[in-house]
Amino acid sequence: MTESPDLRLLSLGAGVQSTVLALMAADGTLPKVDGAIFADTGWEPRKVYDHLDRLAKVLDAAGIPLYRVSNGNLRHDSLDPAHRYASVPYFVLGPTGSCTRCDGSGSVNPGEVTGEGQPMPGEDPMWWSPEAPAEENPTTLCPLCNGTTRSLGMGRRQCTSEYKLAPIGRKVRELLGAAAPDFRRVPKGRVAEQWIGFSTDEIGRVSDKDGVSYIRKRYPLLDLGMSRKDCQRWLAARGWGDTAKSACIGCPFHGNAQWRELRDNHPDEWADAVAFDEAIRKGGARGLPLDGEAFLHRSRIPLSIAPIDRVTRKEWADRSPDIFDALAELGDPDGCSPYGCRSGVAA
Incomplete structure (x- = not known):
């Protein structure tokens, strides 16, 4: 028989699935957790921070602490030549003649x-x-090359591991009793049950390996048989229907719908993303310049003029889209949760 964990901790991405888990833990549908941990990249949209503030009040009323942790500001660090560079999965266009x-x-x-x-x-x-x-x-x-004469590539995705997984892991160790200042060594025998918001449509992302001896992973939504659609319906029925995907303002995995949302309804954040897109054209600020060009939009065109208004078959109710239309329009299906991002290699 598996022994009870010393702590139950929710990895809170503040998106659809993890919000369901937080609210279920608060209302008694699921066992109460000892804490929820949100990793702040420093570049989240305002609506994510507002959503998190609202969620914090519910958790506080239920006696569940919300821990906000950070490993720095992703936007600032990406453009700072003096900072250790964590690769972001930009869309890359190779040099002419490649x-x-x-x-x-x-x-x-x-x-x-x-x-x-x-x-x-x-x-x-x-x-x-x-x-x-x-x-x-x-x-x-x-x-x-289909006439482009330039190779198409994509940067490695290290931002998730460095700005999400690393600070969450450090907080888990701290809560288990690891000593300051580095919080590396967890006292022997101490174990945390870590809740991760995988839904049934993400079962392919589940790993049987916990990775470290002091963490035991659990996927409550799988136990409940809930898909992402089920989670969305559950939230809508309880007044949380505006819960959005959690992702940085300038996440390359935004679809056209998300870029339009920024441009049309959040002009300051849109201007921020456009400026960042221009700044990364030769890659990160540290090391040798990129031999080619980097872009936030999958078209590999500057974001300010990228074809984000393209109407895809996804927007027509009476037609079924192919996977490319759906991806271009809606972006990554899971936003950028620490464990659920399907983009690139699983972190």
């Missing part, structure tokens, strides 16, 4: 052969004659 197939021209002769001496798939060698004048030889878009 394509190895077309050597930077963006097009190829249809009959040109590959290194193995065979035509590229779909190409007809009879279309092209090395003896004919160049103007008589047709060309086709390069099959590797």
